[in-house]
Amino acid sequence: MSDNLYDDPAFFAGYSQLARSREGLAGAPEWPALRAMLPPLEGKRVLDLGCGFGAFARWARKMGAADVIGIDASEKMLARARSLTRDPRVTLRIARIERLDLPPASIDLVYSSLVLHYIEDFAPVAATLRAVLADGGHLVASVEHPLFTAPRDPHWQTGRDGSNVWPLTDYLNEGRRVTDWITAGVVKYHRTVAGYVNALIAQGFQIMRLEEWAPGRKQIAEHPEWADEVHRPPFLLLAARV
Amino acid sequence: MSDNLYDDPAFFAGYSQLARSREGLAGAPEWPALRAMLPPLEGKRVLDLGCGFGAFARWARKMGAADVIGIDASEKMLARARSLTRDPRVTLRIARIERLDLPPASIDLVYSSLVLHYIEDFAPVAATLRAVLADGGHLVASVEHPLFTAPRDPHWQTGRDGSNVWPLTDYLNEGRRVTDWITAGVVKYHRTVAGYVNALIAQGFQIMRLEEWAPGRKQIAEHPEWADEVHRPPFLLLAARV
Numbered sequence: 001m002s003d004n005l006y007d008d009p010a011f012f013a014g015y016s017q018l019a020r021s022r023e024g025l026a027g028a029p030e031w032p033a034l035r036a037m038l039p040p041l042e043g044k045r046v047l048d049l050g051c052g053f054g055a056f057a058r059w060a061r062k063m064g065a066a067d068v069i070g071i072d073a074s075e076k077m078l079a080r081a082r083s084l085t086r087d088p089r090v091t092l093r094i095a096r097i098e099r100l101d102l103p104p105a106s107i108d109l110v111y112s113s114l115v116l117h118y119i120e121d122f123a124p125v126a127a128t129l130r131a132v133l134a135d136g137g138h139l140v141a142s143v144e145h146p147l148f149t150a151p152r153d154p155h156w157q158t159g160r161d162g163s164n165v166w167p168l169t170d171y172l173n174e175g176r177r178v179t180d181w182i183t184a185g186v187v188k189y190h191r192t193v194a195g196y197v198n199a200l201i202a203q204g205f206q207i208m209r210l211e212e213w214a215p216g217r218k219q220i221a222e223h224p225e226w227a228d229e230v231h232r233p234p235f236l237l238l239a240a241r242v
Numbered sequence: 243m244s245d246n247l248y249d250d251p252a253f254f255a256g257y258s259q260l261a262r263s264r265e266g267l268a269g270a271p272e273w274p275a276l277r278a279m280l281p282p283l284e285g286k287r288v289l290d291l292g293c294g295f296g297a298f299a300r301w302a303r304k305m306g307a308a309d310v311i312g313i314d315a316s317e318k319m320l321a322r323a324r325s326l327t328r329d330p331r332v333t334l335r336i337a338r339i340e341r342l343d344l345p346p347a348s349i350d351l352v353y354s355s356l357v358l359h360y361i362e363d364f365a366p367v368a369a370t371l372r373a374v375l376a377d378g379g380h381l382v383a384s385v386e387h388p389l390f391t392a393p394r395d396p397h398w399q400t401g402r403d404g405s406n407v408w409p410l411t412d413y414l415n416e417g418r419r420v421t422d423w424i425t426a427g428v429v430k431y432h433r434t435v436a437g438y439v440n441a442l443i444a445q446g447f448q449i450m451r452l453e454e455w456a457p458g459r460k461q462i463a464e465h466p467e468w469a470d471e472v473h474r475p476p477f478l479l480l481a482a483r484v
Contacts (some may be wrong), residue, residue, distance in 0.1 A: 147389075147413065153402055157409075160395055165409035167401045168389065169473040172456050193435050194452040207449045210436035213415050231411040 005045060006074035013194070014182035024055035029226075030142060030213045030235050034113065037209055037239040041065045043138045046107040047132065049097050049141075050115030054081030057110075058092045060111070069102070073097040093193045097125055112141040117149060120176070122199050130203040130242055138241045140204065145212060145236040148175055151188040156228060166232035185234040193236065200240050211237035247360075247428060248294075248316035256424035264295035268348060271468075272384060272455045276355065277373040279451055279481040283307045286350040288333050291339050292357030292381075294321030294380045299332045302353070311344070313337040338365055343431065347376040356477070359430045362418070366443050372445040372484055380483045381447065387454060387478040391419055391432040398470060408474035435478060441480050455480035 005011055019027035019203075025035075042064035048057050051070025060068050069091045072078045081092050095101070097119060110129050119125055129139060148154065150171040159165035174191050191199075197207055213236070214229040261269035267277075271402070284306035290299050293312030302310050313332045316321045323334050330445055337343070339354075339361060352371050361367055371381060390396065392413045401407035419432050433441075439449055455478070456471040 069362065080292065115479065136288070149408070153407075155402075157402060157407075159409045159411065160397075160399060163411070165395075165399075165411050167399075167407035168410045169401065169405070169407050171389065171474055172454065172472045192454050194454045197439075197449065197452050201449065207439065207443065209443065210439050212434050212436045230414045232413055 002073075002075045004074045007076050008070075008183060011114050011186075012017070012074075012076050021053060022173075025052070025059055028113070029119060029215055032239065033211055033213050034140065034142055034237050037211070038111075039109060039140075041109065045069075045106060045134075046109045046111060047071070047102070047112060049100075049109045049112035050240050051081060052077050052094065052113075052120075054085045054090070054092060054165075056111060056113065057081070057092070058085055058087065060109075061087055065089075065109075067091070069093065069107075071097070071100070096122045098130065104131050107132045108134055108137045110137070110139045110141075112139075114142050114144065114198075116141055117144045118217050120174045120189050122189075122191060122196065123202070126157060126199045126205070127224065130205065133242045135242060137188045138208075138239065139200070140237075140239045142235050143196065143215075144188065145192060145233045146192050146195075147232045148234050151190060154179060155176070164228050164231065166228075168232075184190045196236070196238065200238075205240040205242055208239040208241055213237050244315075244317045246316040249318050251424045253428075254316075254318050263295060264293070267301055268458055270355070271457055271461050273466075275455050276382065276384055278478050279382050279453070279479060280353075281351060281382075281442065283351065287311075287348060287376075288351045288353060289344070289349045291314070291342075291352060292360075293323060294319050294355075296312055296327045296332070296334060298353060298355065299323070299334070300327055303329055307331075307351075309333070311335065311349075311476065313339070313340070313342070318381070320364050321352075328427055332387075338424035340343065342370050342374065343373045346373050348377060349374045350376055350379045352379070352383075354396055356384050356416075358383055358438075359386045359433070362433075364433060364438065368441045368445045368447070372447065375484045377484060380450075380481065381442070382479075382481050384455075384477050384479045385438070386430065387475045388413065388432060388434050389474045390476050391430060392445075397430060406470050406473065408411065408470075438478070438480065444482075447482040450481040450483075451479075455479050469471045 025031045044065050046060045046065045046068040048070040051072050057068040067089050071093045073096045150212040151169045156164040157167050212233040214233045215226045286307050288302045288310045290312040293314050293391045299310040299312040308333050309478045313335045317340045377445045393411045398406040454475040456475045
C-alpha cells in the first residue's frame with residue numbers, strides 16, 4: 001500500500017478540490033509565468049516529474065511534444081491521470097523521483113510543478129536529471145519558495161505597524177519541515193534559493209532564469225486575499241539548461 | 243562638494259570604527275566565503291567597484307594581480323585608500339559605478355563588496371560590467387541580502403513562541419529603502435535575488451555560485467550576538483562569469 005501523502009484519502013479529497021485540480025493548468029495562478037519559461041515543445045521528448053492528474057502532459061502534447069512521460073509516486077493521482085488521458089504518446093508511470101529509471105540523454109525537457117520540495121536530498125536528483133537530459137535540454141520547475149518553507153511558525157503575524165508580516169526564521173537551516181496543509185503533519189524539505197541553484201550548477205546546469213513568483217495586480221484584484229503574497233513569494237520558478 | 247554618504251562626517255567617523263574598516267579584510271566575517279569564490283588572481287587585471295580604503299586592492303596585488311583599479315565615489319574613502327597604498331600598479335580613482343569609463347574587455351575580474359545595493363538601476367551597471375570584462379572574465383560581488391533590505395520595518399520582533407523573527411514584508415517591491423545605519427536616513431535600493439541574477443543573465447553572464455551568507459558556528463561562538471543571522475542571511479554573495 002502506498003504511503004504517499006497524495007494517497008491519504010483525506011488529503012486526496014482535499015487536494016482534488018483545489019482550483020488547480022479542478023481546472024488544471026488554468027487553475028494554477030503561477031502557470032502563465034511558468035509557461036513563459038518553457039522552450040518550444042514541438043518534437044520534444046518531455047518528462048514531467050510529479051505529473052499529478054496529467055494536465056501538463058496533455059497540454060505538452062497539444063503543443064507538439066513528440067512524447068511525454070509523466071511520473072508520480074501517488075497511485076491515486078496516477079489512476080486519475082490515466083482516466084483523463086487517451087494519448088498513446090503519453091506514458092504515465094508510478095515512480096519516485098529519487099528512483100528514476102530512464103536512459104541517459106533521452107529527454108529534451110524536464111518539467112516539475114511544486115514537487116521538488118518533497119525531495120529530501122536534491123543533489124542526487126539534480127545528477128539524475130542531468131543524466132537523462134540530452135545536451136541542450138531544459139529543466140523548468142516550480143517549488144514552494146524557500147521563504148515559504150523556512151519558518152518554524154509559517155503563519156502571518158502582526159507587525160509593529162499593525163499590518164501583516166511574515167515571521168521569517170531558520171532560512172539557512174535546510175531540512176525537514178512539518179506543516180498543516182489540507183491535512184495535518186505534511187512533511188516537506190526546506191532548501192535555500194542558493195541550495196537549489198548551486199545543486200544544479202554543480203551538475204553542469206546553466207541557470208537561465210529565476211522567478212520569485214507572487215500574484216500580479218490583476219490576480220490580486222480577483223483574489224484580494226492574495227494581497228500579502230507580495231511580501232513573501234509563495235513559489236520559486238527556475239529555468240536551467242545543460 | 244561630494245554628496246556621497248561616506249563623505250558625511252558623522253557617517254565616515256562611524257564607518258571608520260567598524261571592524262572591517264579598522265582590520266581590513268580580516269575584519270569582515272564574510273571575507274573567507276567571498277575569497278573562496280574568487281578565481282586565481284595571478285596576472286589578472288582587477289577592478290574593485292567601491293574600493294573603500296583599498297584593502298582588497300592591496301590584497302589582490304599581493305596575490306599576484308597584474309593591475310588593480312579601485313574606484314569609489316567617496317572622496318574621504320579614496321583619500322584614506324591613497325594614504326594606505328604605495329603601489330604603482332594600483333590605480334585609485336574617484337568615480338561613480340554608474341559612470342564607469344574603461345575600455346571594453348580590459349578587465350579580468352570585477353570585484354565589489356557591499357556596494358551594489360546603493361545602485362538604483364542595476365541593469366545598465368550589469369551591461370557596463372559585461373562590456374569591461376574580457377571573455378572568460380569573472381564577477382565576484384557581495385550585497386546586502388534582499389531579505390535584509392526588503393522589510394518596511396527591518397528590526398527583529400518577537401514571534402508567537404517568544405523568540406526572534408524577522409518581520410519580512412515587501413520582498414517583491416523592489417526599490418528605494420531608507421534606514422538608519424551609523425547615521426539616520428541611509429538610502430539603499432532593494433532588489434530580489436532573482437532581480438540580481440536575471441539582470442546578470444540578461445547581459446550574458448553565467449551564474450557560477452550564490453551564497454546566502456551568515457556567520458558560521460565558530461563565528462557565532464565568538465560573537466553570540468550574531469546567532470539570529472541564521473534566520474535571515476545578512477549578505478548575498480555571487481560569482482558569475484562571461
